[in-house]
Amino acid sequence: MAAEPSTLKALEEELTCSICLSTFENPVTTPCGHNFCLDCLEMTWMTGRSLFGGYSCPQCRRSFMSKPALQKNTVLCTVVAEFSKSKALEELGSEEDLQPGDVPCDTCSRLKAAKTCLTCMASFCSTHLKPHLENAVYKDHQLELPVGNLERRKCLEHNKLLEFYCKSHGKCICCVCLVSHTKSCQICTISEGRDEKELKLKRKLTALYDQIQRASQVVDETKNQQELVTNLTAKKMTLLEAEFTDIRDTIEQEEADAIKIIQQEEKKANDKVQRTLSALLKKSAEMKALKDQIESLLVHTDEITFLQNAASVPDSEKKEQFHTPKVDIESKIMQGVFKNVFSLKELIKSHTKQPLEKRLQNTSSDPLPKASATTFLNPCADNTAEPTVKPPSQEPKKKPFKKKPGQTRSHDKSLESEFPFTPNPQLLSAKSILDFPLYKLPAPFSGPNLPSNASIKSRHELLQYSSKITLDITTAHKRVLVSEKFTKISVCEAPQSYPSTPGRFTKCTQVLCIQGFSRGRHYWEVNLSNNNFCSVGICYKSLGRKGSECRLGRNKMSWCIEWFNVKLSAWHDDKEIILYNPSMRKVGVFLSCEEGSLEFYAVTDQAIPLYKFDIQFTEPIHPAFWVFSNGTTLSLCQLD
Secondary structure, eight states: OOOOHHHHHHHHHHTBOTTTOSBOSSEEEOTTSOEEEHHHHHHHHHHHHHHHSSEEOTTTOOEESSOOOOOBOHHHHHHHHHHHHHHHHHHHHHHOBOOTTOOBOTTTSSBBOSEEETTTTEEEOTTTTHHHHHOGGGTTSOEESOOSOGGGGBOTTTOOBOOEEETTTTEEEOHHHHHHSOTTSOEEEHHHHHHHHHHHHHHHHHHHHHHHHHHHHHHHHHHHHHHHHHHHHHHHHHHHHHHHHHHHHHHHHHHHHHHHHHHHHHHHHHHHHHHHHHHHHHHHHHHHHHHHHHHHHHTOOOHHHHHHHHTTSOOOOOOOOOOOOOOOOSOHHHHHHHHHHHHHHHHHHHHHSSOHHHHHHHHTTSOOOOOOHHHHHOTTOSSSOOOSSOOSSSSOOOOOOOOOTTOOHHHHHHHHHHSOOOOOSSOOOHHHHHTSOSOOOOSTTOOTTSOTTOOOEEHHHHHTTBOOOOBOGGGSOTTEEEETTTTEEEEOSSOOOOOOOTTSOSSSOEEEBSOOBSSSEEEEEEEEESOSEEEEEEEETTOOOSSGGGSTTSSTTEEEEEEETTEEEEEETTEEEEEOOOOOSEEEEEEETTTTEEEEEEESSEEEEEEEEEOOOOSOEEEEEEEOSTTOEEEEOOOO
């Protein structure tokens, strides 16, 4: 007699393991009287011993000096077995009612069929199926899962059951059709044909999964390259604008110097004219005064007065020579200035006469000629000709740099250091910009967030803060294999039979460590094997476990460095910083809780910095790992 549903519900609560929260499997009893699944208890004790060095009851926390001898609870096993049968019967009884789309029993027509007999060509419910299961007469009948349309199982030509499959013709046949097929045809049973075809389709599906995954990876990498090209092109454009600004500033400075020289020549000529004009005006005034004196003398009628006054008039009759001053405005200096300007103009015209694309095609196979400011602005300066005009000073004065919104001179200098650019009067186009290397490799092992002169620490210096860490199997994704006493992880083909717990990752193949750090300095090392797709980092324990947003570095609660194929990046808050990827087999992680820093090192005999995060911790930090590719293995190093 089946148990009442309420009774089964109450019994199910009593038969639930407090570790995995599922019905007991192979139950055992501890000395304190509590029951657990054997595998759950063994795994819990294995983890507890490595951490606390002893054994205790997971429910009441009673400690045992030595590992208790566990015996199978046979009575509880029997109760669990009977409970499972009752529950199965209850589920079967609730599922026997005919629902839309179910295959009905051909005998009673009100219940859904449990099996279809291909020999009888009829479907039966669980009640009417009993003769086939209990009577020896029906032992040779072929039972299958319920089949809705039995006519499809018959040969349309001979009205016989389709029992065989012809591989050569790819069709199902009956026993009569079998006679007409030649010996060259490959014949098998229906089930064998399905198994073989199903195996082929599964292999093809597996290959498709791999191809889709590779295609997705290539798409992501292509998008990254596209974004990289866009960003680098923008930087090249900024650099190009800076170069043209420098060219304009240089030409404007040359114009200012030329104008200054012309103005100096103008001043010299005007000074000469002014001196001559002053002398002429003075002489003219003297002659006018003498003229007035003589005219006033001639009007006197008294001879005595006339002669007395006439004695003061000079007797010299020398004629003054007056000439218009000659001003030379075509001096050699001015001619030299104009010659220099004309040469500069002709030089620019000669280099820009052809379209830029054609010029680049003509010079693409030849190295770019070197040019300096002297040869560019003074084309007359060579080994055979002296410059016509000497500069007014040893170094031309530079105009103040014209700032653009958001642009500084230091920014241009940083761009110049990042993208080396050879000055050349042949200006570059967009095509030639993209022909430059995509990016300049930084100095080995230098991270963008580390100073260029970052000190290379010895491994011994970091080992002073070594901390032992252990993988927490209760957080491991079911496709992450944890082995070697919870110190090694890898990706497995088939999901592991881990119990479903709230702390387990369900989407990302990740695992955390049991240890959490909230103070002090800590250092650990990880051995890398085939590190194509993996990451090493830290996270808060409150990091979510479901969805792709829980992946390390894709949120505000985790920090990591990640190997994606041959690319090494630092990730946090879904922001990526591409790093130089050295050849290494071991990575070191140094965490300073008080200083709020997380540093990664490439470890050989020395610890060479890769990248540094500055963090303000708000929760305890747990070491975290992500593995994705088959063959990738991460092993925690046991540091002395």
